[in-house]
Amino acid sequence: PYAKTKDILSKAHNEGYGVGAFNVNDLEFIQAIVKAAVMENSPAIIEASEGALKYAGDGDVEKGAFILADMVRRYADAVSVPISLHLDHGHDLKHIMAAIKAGFTSVMIDASDKPLEENIRITRQIVEVAHAAGVAVEAELGRLMGIEDNVASAESVLVDPDEAKRFVTETQVDFLAPAVGTSHGAFKFKGEAKIDYERISKVKELTQLPLVLHGASGVPAQWVELAEKYGADLSGAKGVPDEVLQEAVKRGINKVNTDTDLRIAFLAGLRKHLAENPKEFDPRKYFGEAKDFVTEVVRDRMKMLGSSGKA
Ligand SMILES: O=C(COP(=O)(O)O)N(O)CCCCOP(=O)(O)O
């Protein structure tokens, strides 16, 4: 059934496992994620960025929010596993309001590029409105490397655990995304793929909240190689290894944001189908194989994070 992100994450927090938060922009990815959740008997968080709302609404954010929310709700209500819908990286109050009106059960306000005081002020505003509507709030402290918040930060700014304690107390957010060394996209690390485990443990201890890991895609070699076999150029792609993610979950990460892995799987499936079926021009066929690859990568992630069987 369509569920509240907060209920899904409270259970994961209490029982110590990770739940994938999978990004969507369209029908195919929603179908693929719901199918994977059913096959794994796993909860799933579906999330849409502001860019996804624009894409689904063909430029109209509010229309996109309603279109995506309607699809997710209908697919979720037709199955026995809990599926929620979350606004990822909300920056603009208008977009956050559109998501709340459309029935998203949680929203992220990302003001992590602002000084702490301002992040607190902005986040507190959103919490007030969202909580009045029964919607949970995620916020971020610290900054991921790379392009994030449209701010190109050369270095990641890691979360300060003591600031985190103050932040959650003063804002009453429901979940916190501490920056611990990851970054968005397929090219996460120049050298060794490592994140600051100690920092995760400290933030968990001080906040006692479900924690969110952004930039958590693994960029699995098998999918990269398959996409490259059919013409993609993903040289240098590197993600977060499974064992690193599993340690992060052990230390208190419960929501694991995954977008890039789904993009690469879809790309591999699409390129493969088109290369192998030059006569095919039915999108239900070529998008069909692409979305089946997304289902597979989502299932792998549910197994790896420990959410399989936890519905
Ligand atoms: O933390 C993550 C996922 O990170 P990943 O890249 O490791 O999958 N996310 O928050 C997903 C980021 C979505 C990308 O935003 P646009 O729609 O604006 O392109």
Ligand SMILES: [Ca+2]
């Ligand atoms: Ca941010």
Ligand code: NA
């Ligand atoms: Na998010």
Ligand SMILES: [Zn+2]
């Ligand atoms: Zn993110």
